[in-house]
Every structure is written in structure tokens, then in C-alpha cells.
Amino acid sequence: MERIVRKYRGMGFKLTPQRLAILKFLEGNTSHPTAEDIYTEIKKRYPTVSFATVYNTIQALRERGEIMEVTIDPERKHFDPNPAPHHHIMCTGCGRIGDVFVDYSASLKLPDDVTMEFTTTGNHIDFYGLCNRCRIKTTN
Amino acid sequence: MERIVRKYRGMGFKLTPQRLAILKFLEGNTSHPTAEDIYTEIKKRYPTVSFATVYNTIQALRERGEIMEVTIDPERKHFDPNPAPHHHIMCTGCGRIGDVFVDYSASLKLPDDVTMEFTTTGNHIDFYGLCNRCRIKTTN
DNA sequence: TACTACTTAAGAATAATTCTATTATAGAAC
DNA sequence: GTTCTATAATAGAATTATTCTTAAGTAGTA
Missing domain, CATH: 3.30.1490.190 (Ferric-uptake regulator, C-terminal dimerisarion domain)
Structure with missing residues (x-):
């Protein structure tokens, strides 16, 4: 957790409670969640979180090479925090x-x-x- | 062309002019078109064709194993008439x-x-x- | 030639994702 | 600790790809 904070602060990635919750959920997660999976999970702790925040964070992490888009499922995109x-x-x-x-x-x-x-x-x-x-x- | 007609009639696939145009466009096509590419092409000859017809035909062909869905492009689906x-x-x-x-x-x-x-x-x-x-x- | 099941077309509906505008806040600077 | 500024969050509208609905049309069989 401390490790996550240091790592992302170090790369100039602004950490908000929502982002931390997403990062924590993704850390070591091998379930290949969809955007909706992430949204549903984060909503438990932050009921007002919006889909836009999830997508924004996903995109920011993608740009930094921290997560990958998985296209194996033609129905929807999944994400993999193992780069x-x-x-x-x-x-x-x-x-x-x-x-x-x-x-x-x-x-x-x-x-x-x-x-x-x-x-x-x-x-x-x-x-x-x-x-x-x-x-x-x-x-x- | 005659070959196409015989083949699809033989498998109980009802042939309409729109479907024939789609089949003809796909026959030997290695450009991996999207649904929109197909729609745009067919529209040249059948200006009233609808997207639903394109999607219906794609699905019917997919069920019969005549075309494959290509997922390499995360932006949109492409189709490959080579099964x-x-x-x-x-x-x-x-x-x-x-x-x-x-x-x-x-x-x-x-x-x-x-x-x-x-x-x-x-x-x-x-x-x-x-x-x-x-x-x-x-x-x- | 007529009949019937299947197909078409138009547009509404759905689902995933992105965009916009406003408000809020993290983290730097003082 | 307080202030400031750039960035993030939110709500909801917009967009895009695809599917569904319904009424009208037609291919292919009888």
C-alpha cells in the first residue's frame, strides 16, 4: 500500500481516494476485470464514484504502461494489471x-x-x- | 457467382439481392472489413440497405461458419470470409x-x-x- | 401462382465508452 | 497550516457499435 503510494506519486500520478481504491483492487489481481467490474467494486466503498472516473483512471494507467487491455473476449474489454x-x-x-x-x-x-x-x-x-x-x- | 448461389441455396440460406451483394463483396476479400465497410459498399448498389441487414447477414454467416470475427483491433470488429x-x-x-x-x-x-x-x-x-x-x- | 416462413428497412433500444462543464481537491509553494 | 493551481471527480449528455422491434416485402417451395 505504502509501496503503491510511493510508486505512483513518484511518477507524478495524482492519488485520490478513488484512484487508490482502483489501484488497490487491481494490485495483483489476476481476474481480468472489465471496466464495469472495477466500477462495481469501487462503488462499494465510494458510492458516488462515476464510470468516467474508472475510465479516466484506466486510461491514465494505460498511458503509463501500468495496465494492459485484453481483447480475448469479443463482448467487452478486460484489463490486466500485469504489464x-x-x-x-x-x-x-x-x-x-x-x-x-x-x-x-x-x-x-x-x-x-x-x-x-x-x-x-x-x-x-x-x-x-x-x-x-x-x-x-x-x-x- | 453461380457457385455462390448454388452453395448457399444448398445450405438453406435464403438469397436476397442484398445478401448476394454482401456475399459477392466478401468472396475472396482479404481486407478484413468492418460491418461499416460492408454497409458502405453495399449501399453503393442498394442505397436503401440498412445496417440491420448487414448485421443480420453477418450473424447468419457466422452461425454457418462461413465468416470469422477478427478481434485484433480493439476499436471495432472486423470480419474475415476465410473460415x-x-x-x-x-x-x-x-x-x-x-x-x-x-x-x-x-x-x-x-x-x-x-x-x-x-x-x-x-x-x-x-x-x-x-x-x-x-x-x-x-x-x- | 399462391403461400409461408424468412428477410428487409427504419428507427428505437441497448451497451460500452467518451466527452463536457462544473465543482472539488491533491500536492506544491509559501 | 493556508493558499493556489493544475488536475481529478462527478453528472449527465453524446457517441459509437450493435441489437431489437415491428411492419411490410419477397424468396423459394408447393
Whole structure:
């Protein structure tokens, strides 16, 4: 907590109670919340918080490279407070999203027709599957 | 064209002039159009066409596995009339999307902590980079 | 040629996100 | 501690993408 305050103050990021609540909620959070998830959570402690504040904070954190936008779910955007490059897996049953901390870059050679057109700067892999709970449900 | 008609009639897909125009526009199209791109194009020949028709047709084609939704662009959905599994690369300068026809599945082993939680059914890779035109522009 | 189920079109509805204008406040300066 | 200023928060309007509703039209079968 002290660590968070020092870190963000140090980067000239003005800390308000709302922002602190968002930062605290995101710290170490691997649930890949949507903007609405964040809003709902913060609202518990700050009932007057507005969606704009959530989106503003998300954007400010994104600009500073502190959180990443996750696009694996076509329905809505999720956010990931882990800025280290990694991949995701989504359960097609319940929508749960997990992290995949493997760098596959060395295996991802592109064919010549592509390298002739594009210079690659990054990659992100979306895996799809079923989580244990949904697999059991489906099997029954 | 005759081929298209026969194919879709054969699968019980009712063909209207609007739908034919959409199918014709999508046939062999590798530009990854958005719903609006399709709408704009069809409107040239059918000025009274509505967005609902475009979306209805997209959805009907999706249900039949004839087109895929491409989520590489966080701003909006694009569509790909090539249902064969493949990957995409997007230019972060101009947003142009290219196809990558390589199956990397064999290289994409997941770590145990993930396989213990999820059974994988598929994967999709988004590559990011700069297309030639944008690279030159940026260099200057 | 007629019938029926499906499709179209227009616009309203919804949902996610962004913008605007006003008020409030964090943190720096004194 | 008080004041000041730039930045943030709020409410709600605006925007954008997409879906839904309803009435009218039509493709394809019989």
C-alpha cells in the first residue's frame, strides 16, 4: 500500500481516494476485470464514484504502461494489471480468463510474404478452451 | 457467382439481392472489413440497405461458419470470409490487417499450471507491427 | 401462382465508452 | 497550516457499435 503510494506519486500520478481504491483492487489481481467490474467494486466503498472516473483512471494507467487491455473476449474489454508481456486463455463456457506466462516468440517465425510486407514488433496469443468446472458440466 | 448461389441455396440460406451483394463483396476479400465497410459498399448498389441487414447477414454467416470475427483491433470488429484457421497481423500505424497462414499449434505447449485448469480447444495469434508504407513514413 | 416462413428497412433500444462543464481537491509553494 | 493551481471527480449528455422491434416485402417451395 505504502509501496503503491510511493510508486505512483513518484511518477507524478495524482492519488485520490478513488484512484487508490482502483489501484488497490487491481494490485495483483489476476481476474481480468472489465471496466464495469472495477466500477462495481469501487462503488462499494465510494458510492458516488462515476464510470468516467474508472475510465479516466484506466486510461491514465494505460498511458503509463501500468495496465494492459485484453481483447480475448469479443463482448467487452478486460484489463490486466500485469504489464509483463504474456498470453491469455479463455474458457468458452464461462468466460473466465487465465494467464499464460510463456514467451513463444522464438517459435513464431512468419512466412516471407508477411515479412516482406510487415515488420513485426510484438505478438499476443489467445488460447480458447474449457476450464475444469465447465468441462465437467458439459460432460454430464 | 453461380457457385455462390448454388452453395448457399444448398445450405438453406435464403438469397436476397442484398445478401448476394454482401456475399459477392466478401468472396475472396482479404481486407478484413468492418460491418461499416460492408454497409458502405453495399449501399453503393442498394442505397436503401440498412445496417440491420448487414448485421443480420453477418450473424447468419457466422452461425454457418462461413465468416470469422477478427478481434485484433480493439476499436471495432472486423470480419474475415476465410473460415480456415489462421492468424492475423495488424499495422499499428494504419490499422491494416494481414493474414498469416501458418499453424503454430505444435509449438504452443502450455505450462502445467494452465493445462491443469484448462483443456485447450484452439488458439489465435495476433501479430503487431508496421507495414512497409508506415515504416517509411515513421523513419522519415 | 399462391403461400409461408424468412428477410428487409427504419428507427428505437441497448451497451460500452467518451466527452463536457462544473465543482472539488491533491500536492506544491509559501 | 493556508493558499493556489493544475488536475481529478462527478453528472449527465453524446457517441459509437450493435441489437431489437415491428411492419411490410419477397424468396423459394408447393
